[in-house]
Amino acid sequence: xxxxxxxxxxxxxxxxxxxxxxxxxxxxxxxxxxxxxxxxxxxxxxxxxxxxxxxxxxxxxxxxxxxxxxxxxxxxxxxxxxxxxxxxxxxxxxxxxxxxxxxxxxxxxxxxxxxxxxxxxxxxxxxxxxxxxxxxxxxxxxxxxxxxxxxxxxxxxxxxxxxxxxxxxxxxxxxxxxxxxxxxxxxxxxxxxxxxxxxxxxxxxxxxxxxxxxxxxxxxxxxxxxxxxxxxxxxxxxxxxxxxxxxxxxxxxxxx
Amino acid sequence: xxxxxxxxxxxxxxxxxxxxxxxxxxxxxxxxxxxxxxxxxxxxxxxxxxxxxxxxxxxxxxxxxxxxxxxxxxxxxxxxxxxxxxxxxxxxxxxxxxxxxxxxxxxxxxxxxxxxxxxxxxxxxxxxxxxxxxxxxxxxxxxxxxxxxxxxxxxxxxxxxxxxxxxxxxxxxxxxxxxxxxxxxxxxxxxxxxxxxxxxxxxxxxxxxxxxxxxxxxxxxxxxxxxxxxxxxxxxxxxxxxxxxxxxxxxxxxxxxxx
Numbered sequence: 141x142x143x144x145x146x147x148x149x150x151x152x153x154x155x156x157x158x159x160x161x162x163x164x165x166x167x168x169x170x171x172x173x174x175x176x177x178x179x180x181x182x183x184x185x186x187x188x189x190x191x192x193x194x195x196x197x198x199x200x201x202x203x204x205x206x207x208x209x210x211x212x213x214x215x216x217x218x219x220x221x222x223x224x225x226x227x228x229x230x231x232x233x234x235x236x237x238x239x240x241x242x243x244x245x246x247x248x249x250x251x252x253x254x255x256x257x258x259x260x261x262x263x264x265x266x267x268x269x270x271x272x273x274x275x276x277x278x279x280x281x282x283x284x285x286x287x288x289x290x291x292x293x294x295x296x297x298x299x300x301x302x303x304x305x306x307x308x309x310x311x312x313x314x315x316x317x318x319x320x321x322x323x324x325x326x327x328x329x330x331x332x333x334x335x336x337x338x339x340x341x342x343x344x345x346x347x348x349x350x351x352x353x354x355x356x357x358x359x360x361x362x363x364x365x366x367x368x369x370x371x372x373x374x375x376x377x378x379x380x381x382x383x384x385x386x387x388x389x390x391x392x393x394x395x396x
Numbered sequence: 397x398x399x400x401x402x403x404x405x406x407x408x409x410x411x412x413x414x415x416x417x418x419x420x421x422x423x424x425x426x427x428x429x430x431x432x433x434x435x436x437x438x439x440x441x442x443x444x445x446x447x448x449x450x451x452x453x454x455x456x457x458x459x460x461x462x463x464x465x466x467x468x469x470x471x472x473x474x475x476x477x478x479x480x481x482x483x484x485x486x487x488x489x490x491x492x493x494x495x496x497x498x499x500x501x502x503x504x505x506x507x508x509x510x511x512x513x514x515x516x517x518x519x520x521x522x523x524x525x526x527x528x529x530x531x532x533x534x535x536x537x538x539x540x541x542x543x544x545x546x547x548x549x550x551x552x553x554x555x556x557x558x559x560x561x562x563x564x565x566x567x568x569x570x571x572x573x574x575x576x577x578x579x580x581x582x583x584x585x586x587x588x589x590x591x592x593x594x595x596x597x598x599x600x601x602x603x604x605x606x607x608x609x610x611x612x613x614x615x616x617x618x619x620x621x622x623x624x625x626x627x628x629x630x631x632x633x634x635x636x637x638x639x640x641x642x643x644x645x646x647x648x649x650x651x652x653x654x655x
Contacts, residue, residue, distance in 0.1 A: 196551050223555055229548040233570045233652050245566070246556035294556075 145205075146172035146330055147193065147298065152202035154188060162188045163199065164355030172297075173328040175321075177341035177348030177364075179387060181395045185356025186334040187226070190300045193332065194221055206298060222296035224304045228283035230275040230290075237262060237271040240289045247294070258293060264323065265289045281312040285319075292323065299331045306335070317343055318372060325368050338391065342384045343375060350387065352394035360390040437621040446625035452610065453629050460591050460606040461633050463519055467526020468587035468637070472580060474527065475534025482535070483542035483568060500532040504593055512598045522594035522606070529590030530583040537579030541572025573652050577645035584641040588634040607633065 147170035154163040162185040170176050180186050191197040192204060195211040204211040207220065222243070230239045241258050244250055262271050265285040275283055284304060291299060301320075305313040321344055324331060335341055341348040342364055350360045364383060366374060374380050419439050425431070426438050433441065446453060478496065482489040508525050515521040545567060553563050595608025605613070607630045614623035 191551075194551075194555060196554060221555065223551065225548040225552070227548060229546060229552060231549065231567070231570070233573070242566070243552075243556045246553060246558040246562055 143172040145169045146174075146207055147332075148203075148205045149193070150203045152189075152192060152199045152204055154185075154192060154197065154199045154201075161355035163192065164357045166202070166356070166358055168349070168358065170330060170332070172330055174347065175324055175331045175333065175345045177345035178332060178334045178351060179336060179338060179341050179348055179391060180351030180356070181353050181391070182336060184351045184353035184394075186351055187302050188356065189351070190223070190302050190332060190334055193298075194223055194300055196223075220297040222291035222294050222299050224287055224291045224299070224301040226303045226306060228275070228280075228287040230283055230286055232275050235272050235274055236267055236278070236286050239275070239286055240293050243290060243294045261289045261293045264292065265319065281308055281316060284308065284316060288316075288320065288323075296329055299329050301331065301333045303335055305340070306337075313337075313340070314372065314375075320344065321368075321370060338384050338388045339375065339380075342380060342387060343370065348387055350390045350394065359394055362387050362390070434618050434620045437624055441621040442624040442628065445619070445621035446628070449622060449625065452605070453607070453625060455604050456607040456610050456626065457629055457633055459519075459604055460588070460595060460608060460630065461637070463522040463594065463606060464526050464587040464591035464633070464637060466519075466523045467590055468530055468580075468584055468641075470523060470527035471531040471534055471583055471587065475531050475579070475583070476538055476576065478535050479538030479542055479572075482539045489539070489543075496532065496535050499528055499535075502528065504529055504590065508593055508597045511594075517598045521598045522591055522608075525594035525598075526587045526590030529593070530587040533579040533582040533586070534576070535579075537575040537582075538572050541575030542568045545571055570652070574649060577649060580641050581638065581645060585634050585638045588630065588637055592630055 147168070149166055149168040152163055152166040152168075153161070155161050166189065178186050178189065188197065192199050193206070193211065195204075231242070234242070237258060240262055241250060241254075244254055244258070259268070259271070262268055265288055267282060267285055267289065270278060270282065275286070278286065287304065305316050308316065317340060324344075333341070333344055345364055348362045348364060349358045350362070351357065352359045362383065366379070422436075423439050426436055437445075478492075482492065504525060507528070508521075511524050511528075512521045515524060549567060550563075553567055558566070591606065592608035592611070595606040596612050607626050610626045611623055611630070614620070614626060
């Protein structure tokens with residue numbers, strides 16, 4: 141494998157025992173360091189696609205490889221992959237810092253020298269003052285930041301985000317988009333970002349694919365050429381509106 | 397006034413008012429309808445009977461209270477162990493759950509004499525009856541807490557290669573704490589009922605008597621005012637144990653910081 145096909149999916153299909161075809165022959169190649177958007181109506185299998193990439197669900201046909209190693213066959217894939225869920229999924233009995241360090245605890249004994257890295261990751265999402273707070277003391281946006289920090293703390297090569305900002309208000313969502321993009325611009329991990337918000341995909345990603353529902357397959361692909369670093373002013377540009385419109389039109393075709 | 401004291405007083409006031417109203421209505425009804433004292437005594441007669449037998453009722457409270465506490469503790473330990481077993485395997489849970497329901501549906505009045513036949517006329521039998529009656533809420537609640545987990549949290553653990561032990565200690569056990577506390581609250585009240593039922597059958601032939609036997613004795617002697625006093629005492633005992641368990645539960649929950 142080369143950096144050009146860091147993630148390689150060939151003819152990936154998933155049929156549930158109920159007969160529902162969640163994924164139907166998905167071919168997707170993602171180079172290392174790409175920020176890929178996946179948009180589609182609800183129920184089109186976007187979340188399922190992410191879970192297949194993560195190795196949480198095995199496809200019924202086709203092949204998925206991350207960094208050349210088949211997912212699911214090798215546990216090693218897990219080392220490199222982090223997942224950000226639709227809900228923050230924080231453990232309510234743990235403080236912010238203990239939630240963030242959880243993946244490190246699970247992967248092996250927590251070494252003292254990891255402390256600094258954990259604190260740094262919490263700093264990165266702007267929550268240093270809240271490191272000893274409990275989830276219920278935080279707003280929805282802050283909880284999502286903790287969730288993001290928990291994913292980043294493992295220094296993932298591949299970050300899978302399943303509509304992470306879907307439940308937030310628009311302003312908070314835009315701010316978190318900007319913060320996430322700044323983190324990506326810094327570390328250039330590979331990211332798969334599932335959303336049904338077209339503007340979010342156009343702002344964040346370098347390329348966005350549109351998925352159709354039942355059976356879930358990729359119907360169109362849009363390259364987002366805007367240079368980095370991208371700031372909030374991008375959203376006001378004519379090119380941005382034009383590209384968002386194109387993706388939205390493609391999305392409308394699959395919904396209709 | 398201190399705001400915490402104030403909110404406590406505000407919380408206590410309505411039930412206290414209800415109690416006073418109830419006692420007044422009770423007294424008035426007995427007088428108005430000319431109810432015989434051996435059917436329903438006047439509240440003051442109950443108080444008088446309680447004062448006359450305060451040592452007997454006091455030691456009864458202590459005996460029944462300790463039996464209920466031991467029964468509750470037993471059901472707590474056994475219930476958590478059974479729930480843990482259930483959480484480890486679907487097969488175990490499916491095969492044994494119907495028999496766990498037995499503890500909920502068994503007519504304890506019918507089974508109590510059998511238990512006494514097996515274990516003798518002593519505290520041990522009373523504790524066993526109390527434990528049987530109070531076991532079920534602990535089993536069901538704790539099983540739910542150990543098995544009904546946030547799907548995404550389970551995926552998070554899986555994704556990070558968590559072992560079974562890690563999942564148990566870092567996800568399932570902490571997740572079950574609020575469920576266990578809810579079960580313990582229900583179960584604490586039941587343990588007193590169980591102890592009193594046990595004493596109905598096994599409470600005699602000893603130097604000191606529990607409330608269950610005192611209720612049985614006073615009712616057969618038609619000392620209804622004394623019987624009322626014992627019933628009030630056992631109700632207070634139930635409230636006391638329920639209150640103590642709730643208090644400990646709230647303290648634990650506060651540390652656990654549920655939403």
